[in-house]
Amino acid sequence: MKLASEAFFDKIKKQHKEQKPFVIYNKPNINKISGLLQLTNDVFYTEKYTKEGFVFVPFSNSEKSILIPRENSQAMECGHNFSNEEQQLDGVLLKKESLKEKKHMALVENAVSTIKQTALQKVVLSRTKEIELPTFNFILVFKKLVQKYPNAFCYVWYHPEIGLWLGATPEVLLVAEDRAFKTMALAGTQKYNGKMDVEWGDKEKTEQELVTESILENLKKICPKIEVSEVKTIKAGPLLHLKTDIRGKANTGNIGDIVACLHPTPAVCGLPTELAKDFILKEEGYNRAYYTGFLGELNFKEDTKKITSLFVNLRCMQYTEGKLIIYVGGGITKDSDAQLEWLETENKSRTMLDALLK
Numbered sequence: 001m002k003l004a005s006e007a008f009f010d011k012i013k014k015q016h017k018e019q020k021p022f023v024i025y026n027k028p029n030i031n032k033i034s035g036l037l038q039l040t041n042d043v044f045y046t047e048k049y050t051k052e053g054f055v056f057v058p059f060s061n062s063e064k065s066i067l068i069p070r071e072n073s074q075a076m077e078c079g080h081n082f083s084n085e086e087q088q089l090d091g092v093l094l095k096k097e098s099l100k101e102k103k104h105m106a107l108v109e110n111a112v113s114t115i116k117q118t119a120l121q122k123v124v125l126s127r128t129k130e131i132e133l134p135t136f137n138f139i140l141v142f143k144k145l146v147q148k149y150p151n152a153f154c155y156v157w158y159h160p161e162i163g164l165w166l167g168a169t170p171e172v173l174l175v176a177e178d179r180a181f182k183t184m185a186l187a188g189t190q191k192y193n194g195k196m197d198v199e200w201g202d203k204e205k206t207e208q209e210l211v212t213e214s215i216l217e218n219l220k221k222i223c224p225k226i227e228v229s230e231v232k233t234i235k236a237g238p239l240l241h242l243k244t245d246i247r248g249k250a251n252t253g254n255i256g257d258i259v260a261c262l263h264p265t266p267a268v269c270g271l272p273t274e275l276a277k278d279f280i281l282k283e284e285g286y287n288r289a290y291y292t293g294f295l296g297e298l299n300f301k302e303d304t305k306k307i308t309s310l311f312v313n314l315r316c317m318q319y320t321e322g323k324l325i326i327y328v329g330g331g332i333t334k335d336s337d338a339q340l341e342w343l344e345t346e347n348k349s350r351t352m353l354d355a356l357l358k
């Protein structure tokens with residue numbers, strides 16, 4: 001159902017007020033906002049990725065994978081011509097985070113020495129940034145995300161039993177049309193300072209190469225011939241990253257088989273995967289929940305095709321109990337500097353903060 005944007009957002013407000021699950025999202029470089037409004041407040045789970053709907057999957061199995069099934073939802077869409085009358089988000093106050101800074105730096109130092117002494121090569125370490133906010137206008141922030149980050153996947157996802165999440169992620173996990181698929185190796189970060197033609201340090205180049213190599217190795221199991229692009233610099237909001245595009249044709253039509261080769265990529269976990277995951281679960285000291293999981297359209301039937309568009313849940317935040325929790329992390333290798341890694345997480349938090357403060 002195509003709606004004018006006001007009617008679209010009114011329906012979303014009503015759905016939220018009635019505490020019923022929904023997702024609204026804008027895919028990269030497309031001038032269309034889609035919504036799926038679940039008809040009841042049941043929780044639908046998905047394990048094998050064979051159903052049709054919008055999936056919301058955690059980083060590890062501490063949480064469950066949730067589906068908003070297409071057949072139990074109302075689908076709607078609107079364009080980008082929304083009003084800008086509400087500009088300001090009131091009451092956003094940032095506190096100093098000296099304690100968090102010390103903790104994060106100690107965690108990074110611990111990782112660097114573990115990498116030097118064991119088989120661990122890379123681990124992605126993260127933290128949260130919390131903002132007290134008694135009321136939260138998620139529609140206003142969503143509109144800002146869509147306007148500010150046209151090449152990101154922007155979303156608000158809500159389930160009364162799980163929570164409210166928002167984000168603007170630059171990272172594709174998997175886009176598939178029947179058996180043809182694409183993914184990307186995204187890693188390495190620097191601040192965008194007005195130009196795209198920049199130099200990259202060895203740490204960032206190696207970090208991104210490790211991600212590419214590992215994805216290619218894992219995909220061999222389901223794809224004999226893989227196309228790999230050159231490494232490019234891409235802009236993601238206030239940041240630049242290194243990216244390699246990867247394409248192929250899978251020898252399986254089951255999305256679950258492809259996802260099993262990709263998630264969690266070394267861009268959000270590390271290498272070797274199991275060692276990195278153990279390090280994260282043991283040392284990070286908090287629950288990532290759905291941050292660094294993935295989300296998106298699963299097995300959408302369009303004409304005669306089956307389309308899947310999944311994105312890694314980065315540059316995201318959760319609103320809970322009067323608090324916004326922003327999640328940010330970065331890849332640690334033997335060459336990481338703890339202070340610079342802290343600054344990188346600060347820079348990454350700007351993606352969400354700029355939509356709250358500006």
Ligand SMILES: C=C(O[C@H]1C=CC=C(C(=O)O)[C@@H]1O)C(=O)O
Pocket residue numbers: 124126171186187188189241266267268314315327328329330331348
């Ligand atoms: C883990 C995050 O970013 C990943 C994606 C791109 C670049 C990254 C990096 O340079 O460390 C991270 O691997 C995050 O934004 O929280």
